[in-house]
Amino acid sequence: MIEVDVKQKVLASNSAAAATLRAAFEAAGTLVVNLISSPGSGKTTLLERTAAALKASLRLGALEGDIATERDAERLRRMGIPARQILTGGSCHLDARLVDRALAAEGRALASLDILFIENVGNLICPTSYDLGEDFKVVLLSVTEGEDKPFKYPAIFSKAAVTVVTKTDLLPYVPFDLPAVREQVRSLNPAGRLVEVSAMTGAGMDAWLGLLTEKLAEKRARTPAGVASA
Numbered sequence: 001m002i003e004v005d006v007k008q009k010v011l012a013s014n015s016a017a018a019a020t021l022r023a024a025f026e027a028a029g030t031l032v033v034n035l036i037s038s039p040g041s042g043k044t045t046l047l048e049r050t051a052a053a054l055k056a057s058l059r060l061g062a063l064e065g066d067i068a069t070e071r072d073a074e075r076l077r078r079m080g081i082p083a084r085q086i087l088t089g090g091s092c093h094l095d096a097r098l099v100d101r102a103l104a105a106e107g108r109a110l111a112s113l114d115i116l117f118i119e120n121v122g123n124l125i126c127p128t129s130y131d132l133g134e135d136f137k138v139v140l141l142s143v144t145e146g147e148d149k150p151f152k153y154p155a156i157f158s159k160a161a162v163t164v165v166t167k168t169d170l171l172p173y174v175p176f177d178l179p180a181v182r183e184q185v186r187s188l189n190p191a192g193r194l195v196e197v198s199a200m201t202g203a204g205m206d207a208w209l210g211l212l213t214e215k216l217a218e219k220r221a222r223t224p225a226g227v228a229s230a
C-alpha cells in the first residue's frame with residue numbers, strides 16, 4: 001500500500017513537471033517525439049537516417065537517455081544535429097525533471113527547434129509511465145524481437161501513437177509474422193499509426209518522414225508559435 005502511494009506521488013510530480021515542459025514546447029512550436037524500444041531495436045539508427053534526410057530543411061535536435069556512455073549523442077552529433085546525452089544514474093527511464101535539466105544545461109537551445117527527438121532508455125516497460133511533455137510516443141519493434149511482443153507489453157503499444165517495425169530488410173532471414181503484429185497493434189491501439197522501415201535499405205523511410213512532417217504541420221496549425229509564424 002505504501003509502495004503504491006509512493007509510486008503515485010512520483011508519477012503525479014512527474015506529470016506536473018511534464019506539463020511545464022509541454023507548455024514551453026507549445027510556446028516554441030517544437031514537436032517533441034519520445035522514442036521507446038528494447039535496446040538494439042534501431043532507435044539511434046532511425047534518428048541518424050532521419051537527421052540525414054531532414055536536417056537541411058528542419059531544425060532538429062536530440063536528447064539521448066542511457067545508463068552509461070555518450071555514444072548515442074556522439075552518433076547524432078556526427079550526423080550534424082545537436083544532441084545531448086542524459087545519463088540516468090541507473091534508472092530504467094527518463095523523467096520530466098531529467099529532460100528539463102538537460103534542456104537548461106544547453107541554454108534551452110534544444111527546446112526551440114522544429115523537432116526534438118527524445119530517445120528513452122532501452123526497454124519496453126518503465127519509460128511507458130513517464131510523460132516527458134512530448135507530443136507523442138513512438139514504440140519501435142525490430143523483426144528480430146519476435147511477433148509476440150505487442151501483446152506481451154500491451155501498455156506501451158496501446159499508448160504510443162506510432163509503432164515502427166524496424167529492420168524489415170531482415171524479414172527473409174527470421175521468422176516474424178508481420179500480419180500478426182499489424183493485427184495486435186490494431187487491436188491494442190485502433191487509432192495508432194504503424195510504419196515499417198529498414199534504416200539500412202531506406203525502405204519505408206518516406207512513410208516515417210512523411211508522418212513526422214505531417215505531425216509538425218498539425219502542431220504548427222494549432223500552437224501560438226505556429227499561428228504567429230504563419
Ligand SMILES: Nc1nc2c(ncn2[C@@H]2O[C@H](COP(=O)(O)OP(=O)(O)O)[C@@H](O)[C@H]2O)c(=O)[nH]1
Pocket residue numbers: 037038039040041042043044045046122166167168169170197198199200201
Ligand atoms: N539489418 C539492420 N540492422 C539495423 C537496422 N537498424 C539498426 N540496425 C542495427 O541494429 C543495431 C542496434 O541499432 P541502434 O540504432 O544502436 O539501436 P538502439 O539501441 O535502439 O538505439 C546496430 O548494429 C544497427 O546497425 C536496420 O534497418 N537493418
Ligand SMILES: [Mg+2]
Pocket residue numbers: 043044045072119
Ligand atoms: Mg540508441
